[in-house]
Amino acid sequence: MPDLRGRGLTGCAKDKQVLLEIQGLHKRFGEMSVLEDITLTVEKGEVVVVLGPSGCGKSTLLRCLNGLEPIQGGDIRFAGKSLTDKNVNWQEVRQQIGMVFQNYELFPHMTVMENILLGPLQVQKRQKEEVLKQVQELLDRVGLLDRKDSYPRQLSGGQKQRIAIVRALCMNPQMMLFDEVTASLDPEMVREVLDVIVGLAKQGMTMMIVTHEMGFAKAVADRIVFIDSGKICEIAEPDEFFIRPQTERAQQFLNIFQY
Ligand SMILES: Nc1ncnc2c1ncn2[C@@H]1O[C@H](COP(=O)(O)OP(=O)(O)OP(=O)(O)O)[C@@H](O)[C@H]1O
Numbered sequence: 399m400p401d402l403r404g405r406g407l408t409g410c411a412k413d414k415q416v417l418l419e420i421q422g423l424h425k426r427f428g429e430m431s432v433l434e435d436i437t438l439t440v441e442k443g444e445v446v447v448v449l450g451p452s453g454c455g456k457s458t459l460l461r462c463l464n465g466l467e468p469i470q471g472g473d474i475r476f477a478g479k480s481l482t483d484k485n486v487n488w489q490e491v492r493q494q495i496g497m498v499f500q501n502y503e504l505f506p507h508m509t510v511m512e513n514i515l516l517g518p519l520q521v522q523k524r525q526k527e528e529v530l531k532q533v534q535e536l537l538d539r540v541g542l543l544d545r546k547d548s549y550p551r552q553l554s555g556g557q558k559q560r561i562a563i564v565r566a567l568c569m570n571p572q573m574m575l576f577d578e579v580t581a582s583l584d585p586e587m588v589r590e591v592l593d594v595i596v597g598l599a600k601q602g603m604t605m606m607i608v609t610h611e612m613g614f615a616k617a618v619a620d621r622i623v624f625i626d627s628g629k630i631c632e633i634a635e636p637d638e639f640f641i642r643p644q645t646e647r648a649q650q651f652l653n654i655f656q657y
């Protein structure tokens with residue numbers, strides 16, 4: 399896969415404006431500490447890939463960022479506003495931070511178009527004409543415009559996942575979170591979904607991506623964050639991380655993937 403870092407066309411990755419700031423985040427489930435003292439900033443246009451063994455807390459971290467999990471300590475700031483403020487409007491935040499999960503949660507009784515239009519029309523109360531134009535452009539971009547009237551059951555897993563990405567993008571988020579979006583796909587469908595994410599990176603979308611696809615991680619990431627047992631072990635540029643991991647844990651992790 400070609401190296402996408404240093405992409406200069408949009409200039410977005412280089413303007414050094416912090417979009418997300420996580421400071422000393424602690425997360426517990428009951429007595430069990432799942433994330434400890436997570437400190438990380440993500441700049442506008444930056445692509446951060448989060449790696450780590452199963453159960454280390456990757457999904458939980460993403461879920462904390464858009465309020466799906468309460469946190470027990472630390473602060474999260476997004477676009478200059480604290481998300482730990484008790485008056486935070488999560489519905490608004492979730493429009494700014496789009497999230498796509500492993501299991502595309504499309505409504506089965508709605509067509510592709512109806513699924514996508516729901517948020518922009520019902521939640522954002524935007525003009526239908528304007529939204530339709532955007533949806534058509536995005537569907538075209540992911541190669542699925544001709545499936546706009548299909549129902550989810552009529553689509554492959556890869557197609558459903560691309561629709562889920564379009565649905566999130568139609569809310570015009572400032573940042574996207576992807577949690578193992580290819581994990582439940584057949585190998586031949588993985589590529590088509592990853593290509594959509596690569597396209598977003600090229601356009602300068604700010605993203606935090608959890609994946610087990612190491613080739614993709616290496617190609618798309620500006621920085622790799624390696625988590626083990628709820629703690630950040632390493633933050634490094636992909637070339638550094640994949641060639642010279644600093645910790646034994648990261649080396650072991652990469653050995654499993656034969657990287
Ligand atoms: N709702 C929950 N209640 C209790 N424990 C939870 C809950 N969700 C996650 N956990 C625990 O928190 C830890 C981190 O889970 P998480 O799903 O964030 O891991 P992960 O790194 O995403 O793993 P994977 O690579 O398998 O997806 C695990 O020990 C998990 O069992």
Ligand SMILES: [Mg+2]
Pocket residue numbers: 456457458577578
């Ligand atoms: Mg997970």
